[in-house]
Amino acid sequence: MKPLLSARNLTKRFGNRIACHGVSFDLWPGEVLGVVGESGSGKTTLLNCLAGRMTPDEGNVAYETASAGTVDVHRLSEARRRLLARTEWGFVHQDAREGLRMGVSAGANIGERLMAIGARHYGNIRQSASDWLERVEIDLDRLDDRPTTYSGGMRQRLQIARNLVSEPRLVFMDEPTGGLDVSVQARLLDLLRGLVDRFHLSAVLVTHDLGVARLLTHRLMVMQGGEVVEEGLTDQVLDDPQHAYTQMLVASILPV
Amino acid sequence: MLPMLRVSGLHKSFVMHAQGDLALPVLTNVALSVHPGECLALVGPSGAGKSTLLRSLYGNYRPQSGSIQVRHRDDWVELVAAEPRAILDVRRHTMGFVSQFLRVIPRVGAVDVVAEPMVRLGAPIKEARRKAEFLLGLLGIPERLWALPPATFSGGEQQRVNIARSLIADYPILLLDEPTASLDQANRDGVIDLIRQRRDQGTAIVGIFHDVAVRDAIATRTHNVALPGGST
Numbered sequence A: 001m002k003p004l005l006s007a008r009n010l011t012k013r014f015g016n017r018i019a020c021h022g023v024s025f026d027l028w029p030g031e032v033l034g035v036v037g038e039s040g041s042g043k044t045t046l047l048n049c050l051a052g053r054m055t056p057d058e059g060n061v062a063y064e065t066a067s068a069g070t071v072d073v074h075r076l077s078e079a080r081r082r083l084l085a086r087t088e089w090g091f092v093h094q095d096a097r098e099g100l101r102m103g104v105s106a107g108a109n110i111g112e113r114l115m116a117i118g119a120r121h122y123g124n125i126r127q128s129a130s131d132w133l134e135r136v137e138i139d140l141d142r143l144d145d146r147p148t149t150y151s152g153g154m155r156q157r158l159q160i161a162r163n164l165v166s167e168p169r170l171v172f173m174d175e176p177t178g179g180l181d182v183s184v185q186a187r188l189l190d191l192l193r194g195l196v197d198r199f200h201l202s203a204v205l206v207t208h209d210l211g212v213a214r215l216l217t218h219r220l221m222v223m224q225g226g227e228v229v230e231e232g233l234t235d236q237v238l239d240d241p242q243h244a245y246t247q248m249l250v251a252s253i254l255p256v
Numbered sequence B: 001m002l003p004m005l006r007v008s009g010l011h012k013s014f015v016m017h018a019q020g021d022l023a024l025p026v027l028t029n030v031a032l033s034v035h036p037g038e039c040l041a042l043v044g045p046s047g048a049g050k051s052t053l054l055r056s057l058y059g060n061y062r063p064q065s066g067s068i069q070v071r072h073r074d075d076w077v078e079l080v081a082a083e084p085r086a087i088l089d090v091r092r093h094t095m096g097f098v099s100q101f102l103r104v105i106p107r108v109g110a111v112d113v114v115a116e117p118m119v120r121l122g123a124p125i126k127e128a129r130r131k132a133e134f135l136l137g138l139l140g141i142p143e144r145l146w147a148l149p150p151a152t153f154s155g156g157e158q159q160r161v162n163i164a165r166s167l168i169a170d171y172p173i174l175l176l177d178e179p180t181a182s183l184d185q186a187n188r189d190g191v192i193d194l195i196r197q198r199r200d201q202g203t204a205i206v207g208i209f210h211d212v213a214v215r216d217a218i219a220t221r222t223h224n225v226a227l228p229g230g231s232t
Helices: A042-050 A078-087 A106-116 A121-137 A152-164 A182-198 A210-216 A234-239 A244-252 B048-058 B084-093 B110-120 B126-138 B156-167 B184-202 B213-217
Strands: A005-014 A017-027 A031-034 A058-064 A069-072 A090-093 A170-174 A200-206 A219-224 A227-233 B005-016 B021-032 B039-043 B065-072 B075-078 B097-098 B173-177 B206-208 B221-224
Touching: A005 A042, A005 B097, A017 A058, A017 A219, A017 A227, A031 A042, A031 A170, A031 A210, A031 B097, A042 A200, A058 A227, A078 A090, A078 A106, A090 B048, A106 A121, A106 A152, A152 A182, A182 A210, A182 B110, A182 B221, A200 A210, A200 B126, A210 A234, A210 B184, A219 A234, A219 A244, A227 A234, A227 A244, B005 B048, B021 B206, B039 B048, B039 B213, B048 B173, B065 B084, B075 B184, B084 B097, B097 B156, B110 B126, B110 B156, B110 B206, B184 B206
Parallel strands: A031 A200, A031 A219, A090 A170, A170 A200, B039 B206, B039 B221, B097 B173, B173 B206
Antiparallel strands: A005 A017, A005 A058, A058 A069, A219 A227, B005 B021, B005 B065, B065 B075
16 A cells, blocks of 8 residues: 655745745645644644645655656646546635635536546436535535525535545645634534545644644644654653654643 | 463653653563453552553553564564554554543544444445444443534443443453543443453453452452552
8 A cells, every 4th residue: 555645855945934844745645644742833824735735845745646656746747637636636714714715606616527537417416415415514504595695604515525526536635624613623524524434534624722623633743943843643642742843732632 | 272462571760851851660570461352451559550551452552662472364563663554554453452442533433433343344334334233332322422423422421332332342461541430330230241252252351450350350350550569
């Protein structure tokens, strides 16, 4: 078995500031990797470099495609990278407005992804869109409404449906539960957990919430000042933290 | 007969960076082995490191040196410094852990909490639920609670859900951290019977049992965990 995604020595600078430095890891099929750390630790920059949305100054990202062998994500043509992003990948933004088309209906938001991978039969597309709305627990009578009329939690669930309808192999998630009410978060987490299990998804999940990381991820990387300071199995890192920064993060969780 | 679990030269200390890098040695040079059908009880004073040892065996704590080998799919797997996916595979197929507290998952009902390890092994959901219901019934969880998320259950009920969850997959190795701590007499006896049954069917068990009666009923041997510095 080969890793699905291999990052080697990724470094990204903004001017003189180093946003992420020397990050390397392998993501294996079926694994959910969490990247945790405070704001400004370089997590989102790393995610954008991994997904080809940003070009690193040094290092490379290799992705094992479904049928075309291993590709260097940053050496692909723009067209091929976009194709990959639509067909084999998903990207869930913290702000659902970035991941949705706000001017078209929920059904069209889901259907568009299917049409991008070649679906043409209108009835089938609408049926898939309905199935996915149901799966993410949105009432079917909202199928023809625009996401502008949705609540924050519903928009996030719609964004997830839009990403997963094309059955991606790898999903990048940037704070998917950030900015939502706690009760809405719990529902979304439970949903994501079920979907990851059921579709055997591989994912890289950026979050500053260690509770979210505990629930959704198998492995963790802890970032501080652009560097990975600790990594391991999620429960190892949270229950037996080794690095001073991780110990501080874990000790800062408020008990309920 | 080959052991299921063998440990040698195990060292584990905790370094507290917020306390000026204070180092607390907990396990020094631990060695033990457990065969199928054996139940090894870890004994020793509070603070001696029984839980630390048990958690290290599960790959939850990371020892600095030494060896923990687990017989996994007819092969030996070294858990000290193992890759996360190697440890996860051992946990999925070979080794179960009963902690004192259930880590609840929002919105997931007791039956599905219990069924999950079996579903992960590829069993059909219906079959896993049937077995989960059977175990919950055996452990005296009232049927009206089965569909509810265990967050609101009593401590004893949560503990029994936890036990059911770790018995459903028939792991060849079971690690038990005070499995009867918050149970009343009747429920405790039920749990003892279930664990003894597993032991007699060949499961290798390592456990911490503060209650001497429970220990006597389940354990076949004891392993003394000494306070660091040797002052027991």
